[in-house]
Amino acid sequence: MSVRFGLLGTGYWADTVHAAGLAAHPEVEFAGVWGRDAAKAATVAERHGTTAEADLDALLAKVDAVAIALPPDVQAELAYKAVKQGCHLLLEKPLALSVEDADRVVAAAESAGVHSVIFFTRRFQEPTADWFDAVVAPTEWHGGNVLWVASIFTPDNPFGHSAWRKEHGALWDLGPHALAALLPGLGPVAEVVAERGHDDEVHLVLRHEAGGASSATLSLTAAPPAQHSTVEFWGPAGIAESPPQELGPATDALQRAISALLVAVETGVPHPCDVHFARDIVRVLAAAERFLDRPRESRGERP
Ligand SMILES: NC(=O)c1ccc[n+]([C@@H]2O[C@H](COP(=O)([O-])OP(=O)(O)OC[C@H]3O[C@@H](n4cnc5c(N)ncnc54)[C@H](OP(=O)(O)O)[C@@H]3O)[C@@H](O)[C@H]2O)c1
Numbered sequence: 001m002s003v004r005f006g007l008l009g010t011g012y013w014a015d016t017v018h019a020a021g022l023a024a025h026p027e028v029e030f031a032g033v034w035g036r037d038a039a040k041a042a043t044v045a046e047r048h049g050t051t052a053e054a055d056l057d058a059l060l061a062k063v064d065a066v067a068i069a070l071p072p073d074v075q076a077e078l079a080y081k082a083v084k085q086g087c088h089l090l091l092e093k094p095l096a097l098s099v100e101d102a103d104r105v106v107a108a109a110e111s112a113g114v115h116s117v118i119f120f121t122r123r124f125q126e127p128t129a130d131w132f133d134a135v136v137a138p139t140e141w142h143g144g145n146v147l148w149v150a151s152i153f154t155p156d157n158p159f160g161h162s163a164w165r166k167e168h169g170a171l172w173d174l175g176p177h178a179l180a181a182l183l184p185g186l187g188p189v190a191e192v193v194a195e196r197g198h199d200d201e202v203h204l205v206l207r208h209e210a211g212g213a214s215s216a217t218l219s220l221t222a223a224p225p226a227q228h229s230t231v232e233f234w235g236p237a238g239i240a241e242s243p244p245q246e247l248g249p250a251t252d253a254l255q256r257a258i259s260a261l262l263v264a265v266e267t268g269v270p271h272p273c274d275v276h277f278a279r280d281i282v283r284v285l286a287a288a289e290r291f292l293d294r295p296r297e298s299r300g301e302r303p
Contacts, residue, residue: 002029003262005090006053006063008078010035010044012158013092014069021254022067023048027262034059060085065261068092071164072172076101083108089116090261093176094285095278097168102282106275115264117257117271118278120180122231124260125253127243132184141185141235144214146178148229149201149222169200170218171292172285178204178216179281180273181231181242186212188280193299194288204288 005028007018014035022030032053035041041052053059060066060081065088068075076096079089089109095118096102109116122128150170153160165173171194183189187210195203199221206214212235222228231242264271291299 001027001262001266003027003065004029004031004063006031006059006066007033008066009069010037010040011069015044017250017254018067018069019044019048020251021258025255025258028258031063032059060087063087065090073097076105079105080108083112083114086112086114088114088261088265090257091116091118093118093120094172095275095282097172099283099286102279106279109275115261115270116275117261118273119254119257120177120273121250121253122177122181122245123273124256125245125250128245131243135240136185136233139237141233142212144182144185144233146181146216146231148174148178149219149226151222151224151227152220154224165220170220171202171288173220174218175285176281178218179284182214185233186210186214189284192284192288192291194291196292
């Protein structure tokens, strides 16, 4: 099976991970790159052996699927457009920056009958991907925790210039990864409360529908020596800690995500990390944001 893919986006992640992954995948025909800057699209296309396409509609018309690596509000708009043209979706996290935008993509994907995979990196990158399948999913857990503190606003960090990350911080950038890690062990979230720390640091406490509880501590503005990322679960079987995440480009993981999308298309069985799952995550993040926007008097008891 060979699937014609287009890429929307020309930034660092689009270039080094999406374009490289699409170009290397044996079942993908990399049919073109679109970006708002034609010169950047030409550079990315040349680097990965495809062509730049200035007309987005023309690219969507000639492909079976799109990979999108753009800011989440832009992604939601273009994913909707792509679905209307019948394209399957390989998307980035978060799916959108509002529940309304996420719902719109989900409704369009349902009515077009297209498949989708959202690239929650740990769910596709070894050794963590195997850990989720072999350890997390089949075991009963009572609680979980994610600690993910990063330091992206340093001069040579490729993610530090991103306007939406500066505006929305760790809640919307790392929150999707944290929830995509906790939900396979503890199930859907019934309620969330949240608190802010220094800068964009945010703490979430989640009650899950199945009865467990979990927490997540997230920051993009930690001091560089404090950078850390772990996922833990505990329950009757003991405690399980995620293996360390691989450093470096996630091109192999992206290829696994492509393969997962192709399996969904071939079998008709939706992937667990599809737009429905990603929309559930947007709902939790939006609820946390509403909680944080409450007046302080209504969200804490003084000791
Ligand atoms: N799964 C992961 O682990 C992971 C890691 C990194 C990033 N990501 C995701 O990948 C996506 C892209 O991230 P990023 O780091 O490249 O930074 P970003 O700030 O989300 O995106 C920057 C890129 O988007 C383009 N862009 C911005 N506004 C646009 C608009 N209105 N229309 C068209 N293009 C627009 C920029 O174009 P110009 O170059 O012309 O300015 C630039 O190429 C995000 O969703 C992010 O969450 C995921």
